[in-house]
Amino acid sequence: MTQTATTDAGTPTELEPLLSARQVTMRFGGLVAVDKVDFDVYPGEIMGLIGPNGAGKTTFFNCLTGLYKPTSGRVVFNGALLPPKPGRVVRAGVARTFQNIRLFANMTALENVMVARYCRTSSGPLTSIVRGPKYRREERETEDRATELLDFVGLPEVAGNLARNLSYGDQRRLEIARALATDPKLLLLDEPTAGMNPQETRQAEELIFKIKDRGLAVITIEHDMRFIFNLCDRVLCLVQGRPLVLGTPDQVQSDPRVIEAYIGTGAQEADGQVGRDA
Amino acid sequence: MSLPGIPVAIRRRYGPVARIVTIACGVIIAASAYLPWAYGSDALDNVTYVGGPSFIQFIALGMGLVLPALVVCSIRWPAGFGRTRVGWIRGARALATGLLIIFVVIAGAISVQLGGTININYGAWVGLAAALIGFVATRFLVQEGAPTVNRLKTPGWLSILAIAVVMLVMLFVAYYALDQSNPGTFVTFIVYTGVGVAVLLRTGALGWLTAATGAHRRVMLLAAFLVAFLFPFTQGGSDANMSIAAQVLVFAATAMGLNIVVGLAGLLDLGYIAFLGSGAFVAAMLSGTAMATFDVHPPFIVTMLLSGCVAATLGLVIGSPTLRVSGDYLAIITLAFGEIFRLSMNNLDGSDGPDLTHGSRGISDTGDLNLFGFDFGATHTIAGIEIGRFANYYFILLIWLAIVILIFSRLNNSRIGRGWVAIREDEKAAEAMGVNVFGLKLLAFASGAFLAGVAGSIKAHVDISVTPDSYVFLQSSFLLAAVVLGGMGTVLGVLIGATLLQLMPEKLRFVNEYRLMFFGLLLVVMMRFRPEGIIASERRQLEFHDEDEELAERLDDNLGPSTGAVAVEGASR
Numbered sequence: 001m002t003q004t005a006t007t008d009a010g011t012p013t014e015l016e017p018l019l020s021a022r023q024v025t026m027r028f029g030g031l032v033a034v035d036k037v038d039f040d041v042y043p044g045e046i047m048g049l050i051g052p053n054g055a056g057k058t059t060f061f062n063c064l065t066g067l068y069k070p071t072s073g074r075v076v077f078n079g080a081l082l083p084p085k086p087g088r089v090v091r092a093g094v095a096r097t098f099q100n101i102r103l104f105a106n107m108t109a110l111e112n113v114m115v116a117r118y119c120r121t122s123s124g125p126l127t128s129i130v131r132g133p134k135y136r137r138e139e140r141e142t143e144d145r146a147t148e149l150l151d152f153v154g155l156p157e158v159a160g161n162l163a164r165n166l167s168y169g170d171q172r173r174l175e176i177a178r179a180l181a182t183d184p185k186l187l188l189l190d191e192p193t194a195g196m197n198p199q200e201t202r203q204a205e206e207l208i209f210k211i212k213d214r215g216l217a218v219i220t221i222e223h224d225m226r227f228i229f230n231l232c233d234r235v236l237c238l239v240q241g242r243p244l245v246l247g248t249p250d251q252v253q254s255d256p257r258v259i260e261a262y263i264g265t266g267a268q269e270a271d272g273q274v275g276r277d278a
Numbered sequence: 279m280s281l282p283g284i285p286v287a288i289r290r291r292y293g294p295v296a297r298i299v300t301i302a303c304g305v306i307i308a309a310s311a312y313l314p315w316a317y318g319s320d321a322l323d324n325v326t327y328v329g330g331p332s333f334i335q336f337i338a339l340g341m342g343l344v345l346p347a348l349v350v351c352s353i354r355w356p357a358g359f360g361r362t363r364v365g366w367i368r369g370a371r372a373l374a375t376g377l378l379i380i381f382v383v384i385a386g387a388i389s390v391q392l393g394g395t396i397n398i399n400y401g402a403w404v405g406l407a408a409a410l411i412g413f414v415a416t417r418f419l420v421q422e423g424a425p426t427v428n429r430l431k432t433p434g435w436l437s438i439l440a441i442a443v444v445m446l447v448m449l450f451v452a453y454y455a456l457d458q459s460n461p462g463t464f465v466t467f468i469v470y471t472g473v474g475v476a477v478l479l480r481t482g483a484l485g486w487l488t489a490a491t492g493a494h495r496r497v498m499l500l501a502a503f504l505v506a507f508l509f510p511f512t513q514g515g516s517d518a519n520m521s522i523a524a525q526v527l528v529f530a531a532t533a534m535g536l537n538i539v540v541g542l543a544g545l546l547d548l549g550y551i552a553f554l555g556s557g558a559f560v561a562a563m564l565s566g567t568a569m570a571t572f573d574v575h576p577p578f579i580v581t582m583l584l585s586g587c588v589a590a591t592l593g594l595v596i597g598s599p600t601l602r603v604s605g606d607y608l609a610i611i612t613l614a615f616g617e618i619f620r621l622s623m624n625n626l627d628g629s630d631g632p633d634l635t636h637g638s639r640g641i642s643d644t645g646d647l648n649l650f651g652f653d654f655g656a657t658h659t660i661a662g663i664e665i666g667r668f669a670n671y672y673f674i675l676l677i678w679l680a681i682v683i684l685i686f687s688r689l690n691n692s693r694i695g696r697g698w699v700a701i702r703e704d705e706k707a708a709e710a711m712g713v714n715v716f717g718l719k720l721l722a723f724a725s726g727a728f729l730a731g732v733a734g735s736i737k738a739h740v741d742i743s744v745t746p747d748s749y750v751f752l753q754s755s756f757l758l759a760a761v762v763l764g765g766m767g768t769v770l771g772v773l774i775g776a777t778l779l780q781l782m783p784e785k786l787r788f789v790n791e792y793r794l795m796f797f798g799l800l801l802v803v804m805m806r807f808r809p810e811g812i813i814a815s816e817r818r819q820l821e822f823h824d825e826d827e828e829l830a831e832r833l834d835d836n837l838g839p840s841t842g843a844v845a846v847e848g849a850s851r
Binding site for chain 1 (some may be wrong): 378504586684688689692693694695696697699704705706707708709710711712714715723817820821831832835
């Protein structure tokens with residue numbers, strides 16, 4: 001599971017893909033936000049998703065996490081069709097973070113992570129009221145696991161602090177810890193380094209490598225190209241909902257179509273059009 | 279929250295003078311207790327004597343003396359005890375404000391009860407004037423930062439002693455308040471209590487008490503239960519007071535169930551009374567009396583569970599299609615459900631449908647309970663003290679209330695409780711993190727309904743008769759108000775809210791027509807100045823004061839040291 005599943009050319013080996021999207025299309029009325037995207041992610045792979053603002057990256061994420069039900073096309077995860085409800089997607093093993101941080105602001109860091117253990121624990125109302133040994137063991141395990149994950153993302157000392165009082169970078173890391181608490185096989189990060197300084201970005205890179213080492217596959221949306229090219233095994237560039245290029249970072253980086261999409265038509269002739277998206 | 283203050287520079291300059299004035303005012307207020315306050319003996323508890331303070335005057339005397347004491351302490355121990363900060367001046371300001379309110383209330387009570395301000399004697403005027411001057415003077419004092427006495431290390435014996443004292447005071451307050459037949463005295467006493475609590479809160483003493491007693495939760499709970507248990511023995515067999523007390527318990531137990539729905543899961547339910555009503559009707563139908571519609575009489579335990587299950591089923595029926603919609607829609611639907619319930623109960627009289635409830639007459643005799651040979655209708659004598667019918671029901675209600683509180687706090691402090699908090703915080707994110715949002719909402723709705731149903735089955739016997747018109751929307755709104763006023767998501771707050779809301783109308787029959795007006799006014803004022811309720815759950819407080827960073831930092835400290843499960847418990851205090 002843990003070996004990289006890609007060859008030098010970026011083409012997958014004979015391994016079964018963990019997640020495969022086929023012809024995924026998402027329409028909002030007349031607007032086609034995601035247009036026939038084919039996409040495979042292999043176990044233990046870090047996949048980059050880039051594209052100018054409004055290219056449909058987050059919409060595509062929402063299709064993969066059950067927040068949206070694709071208008072057409074299908075997503076198979078771990079050999080089964082992805083269920084259309086966010087809760088069941090999480091259960092199946094896909095976890096995500098949000099572009100604009102959505103922590104439970106008035107809960108402590110530890111509680112935030114503990115909440116995410118919900119789908120992996122089972123004490124019901126009666127057990128919670130009676131507090132038998134099973135309940136206590138499960139609570140202890142939940143707390144231990146949450147503590148361990150806070151350690152893993154490098155936040156052991158803020159466990160008791162309210163999420164709202166954490167620094168921006170710490171909030172991002174807490175969101176990752178919370179997503180990891182659901183025991184995912186695939187982690188979707190929506191702009192994990194947005195608003196971070198270079199040092200925090202480097203820490204985030206290290207963290208994502210550590211997550212990869214745990215055997216998880218990661219898909220990350222990012223605008224920071226250096227980050228993407230340092231980190232990813234393969235990169236998909238979306239433009240106006242359509243997949244433009246899929247390949248290794250080097251291939252994507254040097255592809256004239258990608259440069260064009262980011263900077264505008266005819267980069268040479270239109271200096272004034274330098275896209276604010278880039 | 280607070281009114282615009284006086285600039286600090288001015289306060290610094292006039293501070294010393296203000297201190298002397300405040301001390302003087304306190305002493306004058308204390309002295310005014312020895313002067314006559316009214317010309318007629320019918321106002322309050324007879325405040326007409328020179329040199330012989332009544333009980334109400336004695337409390338004023340005590341509070342008057344505390345004011346200078348606080349100021350003196352702020353000079354003597356400006357740094358507080360140890361390295362913790364005491365809110366001396368904060369307390370003094372609260373006390374001065376409170377004394378002003380008290381004297382206004384007293385003057386008002388005398389005028390209303392004797393007919394005009396002419397009946398106020400010079401003692402009350404002296405007190406009022408001193409309170410007014412004291413109020414102004416304390417505005418010139420510079421108050422210290424937020425008190426931190428709660429971090430004080432307290433030896434165990436002192437904590438236990440504090441618990442004992444608190445419990446005795448509470449027993450006395452309940453006993454005295456219930457005993458007052460004079461509405462003026464009752465109101466004044468309630469205001470006194472409120473002021474006392476406010477001063478404790480502002481000085482930080484309440485925080486210390488919470489921290490000290492929190493370390494001995496079990497002792498505290500046991501003591502509270504014991505005090506509540508002993509209460510009927512202070513009543514000397516008086517059924518009048520015990521009937522009120524029993525109604526308070528029914529109301530409190532029901533409000534605590536609603537607290538799960540509103541306070542924990544954050545769902546607005548405006549038809550909650552229907553669940554209480556359905557439980558009551560089921561119990562009445564199965565009570566086996568001549569009026570009961572079914573000729574079966576199962577043991578009461580079975581009836582109780584059945585009532586709860588019927589209510590919970592209704593909750594599921596109304597909840598499962600509606601809980602997918604959010605906020606306002608749910609409120610409207612539950613409101614309609616309450617009305618449907620009332621109308622159905624009115625119409626199930628045999629002419630429009632099956633005769634289940636005898637229509638608007640209701641089931642007018644439910645008989646008395648008889649559990650294990652203990653007849654709840656008879657008067658028993660225990661240790662020479664008569665325990666009447668309502669006192670019997672009081673005991674069973676007390677046990678039920680304890681069970682409800684246990685269920686509430688254990689659910690709150692569990693995996694499920696964490697899920698509820700997450701749903702309140704950010705429903706979308708909670709769902710994306712695998713929390714079963716719909717299931718948890720439904721669970722809150724159904725368990726709340728179950729608890730109300732069981733409470734209803736006991737209420738059916740306490741009330742003797744069950745009629746549709748005692749389960750109307752107004753009652754739903756009172757229940758909701760008890761939860762909101764007291765403090766959503768807290769145990770103590772909702773108990774206080776329920777007690778106040780149930781006790782007020784009983785003791786203030788003279789304002790009966792204006793009751794709703796006062797009540798509405800109270801709600802508006804509360805929502806403006808303290809939307810989180812009398813006792814605030816820390817998390818709720820943050821939710822209501824989203825911008826308040828100072829509060830967030832402070833609560834961070836409080837929630838900080840405790841981790842995990844314990845931290846959730848902090849919010850349920």
